[in-house]
Amino acid sequence: MKETWILSMENPNNVGDDGGSDRPTIMVTNDDGIDAPGLQALVRVLVSTNRYRVWVCAPDSEKSAVSHSITWRHPLAAKSVEINGATAFAISGTPADCTSLGISKALFPSVPDLVLSGINIGSNCGYHIVYSGTVAGAREAYFYGLPSVSISYDWVGGTSNINDFTLAAEACLPLIHAIFVEIKNKTFPQKCFLNVDLPTNIPNHKGYKLTKQGKSIVKMGWKPVSSEAQGAQMLSTMTMEQNPVASNSNAKTESQEQLLFKREVKGGHVEDGETDYFYLKQGYITVTPLGALTHADIDCQSFFKEWLPPVADRCM
Incomplete structure (x- = not known):
C-alpha cells in the first residue's frame, strides 16, 4: 500500500x-x-x-x-x-x-x-x-x-x-x-x-x-443497555463545551446517571x-x-390544496 x-x-x-x-x-x-x-x-x-x-x-x-x-x-x-x-x-x-x-x-x-x-x-x-x-x-x-x-x-x-x-x-x-x-x-x-x-x-x-x-422497511426500536464500555464510548463522542452564559446562572444542576440505548430490529414490513x-x-x-426528488402522493397534494388557503388567510 x-x-x-x-x-x-x-x-x-x-x-x-x-x-x-x-x-x-x-x-x-x-x-x-x-x-x-x-x-x-x-x-x-x-x-x-x-x-x-x-x-x-x-x-x-x-x-x-x-x-x-x-x-x-x-x-x-x-x-x-x-x-x-x-x-x-x-x-x-x-x-x-x-x-x-x-x-x-x-x-x-x-x-x-x-x-x-x-x-x-x-x-x-x-x-x-x-x-x-x-x-x-x-x-x-x-x-x-x-x-x-x-x-x-x-x-x-x-x-x-x-x-x-x-x-x-x-x-x-x-x-x-x-x-x-x-x-x-x-x-x-x-x-x-x-x-x-x-x-x-x-x-x-x-x-x-x-x-x-x-x-419496505425493517422496523427498528430501541432497548436500554448498561455496558460501561458503551457508556464511555458515548461520552467520548458527546463531549460539549460549557456555555459560559449558562455557567453564570443561579440554576442548580444535579449529576445524573447517563441513560444508554441501542437500536434493535423489531420486525419487517413488506x-x-x-x-x-x-x-x-x-x-x-x-x-x-x-430520481433525486420524492414527490408526495396525489391524494396528499389534493388534501393540502384545500387545507392551505384557509391557514394562509388566518395569517393575514
Missing part, C-alpha cells in the same frame, strides 16, 4: 492518468469502505474484461447508513492504495464526498463516463434507499449529470459467502455493457439513475426485472405489489430507476 496523501483539491501531476487510454472510464465507490469484499469483487471483474479504465474513490472506513451526508468544514484526505488493475484512493469522507471528489477532476485527470457505487453488503430497497450511503454515491453523480448505478447484494448470514460478490459483479456486466452502448449513442436517460439489487441465490437468479421503489423488494425476494435482479 502506498503512503501518498493528498490534502488539497489540486492535482498538478494528473494523478490517475494511465497514458490517455481511449477505453471508457468507470469510477467505483461504496459505503462499506475501500477494503470491502463487494467493491473489491466489482473492481476485479471490471478489470478482467479489459474493456474499461477503472478508478476507485471510496471511503477509507465503513460509512454505512450515512445517507447523503457530506463533509463541509474540513479538508478530505486521499490516500493512494494498491488495487490490481485500477487507480484507487481511500478517502476520509462519506460516499457522496467520494463521488464528488472523484468526478471533480481534482483527483483524477478527467470526468468518468460512468459511476458505480457498491457492491453493498445487504439490499437497498424501499425506504432503506433513503438511509443508504451506497445509493447516495450514485445519486451524487446523477446530480452532476453523470450516468450512475448503485449496486447491492442481498447478503444473508449463514447462507451467503464471499464468492457471491464475484457472481453478483459478473451478473451485472451485461447491464454495464448495455449502459455504455447508450452512453456512446448519447441516449442514456438524464432524468434518473439506477438502483440494482441482486438476490441472495445469485447463481440461480431469474434475470433482470424493472421495478419501482416500494415502501408491501404487496410490483416493487423492488417484492421481486428481489422472488429471485430477480431488480433494476429501479430513481
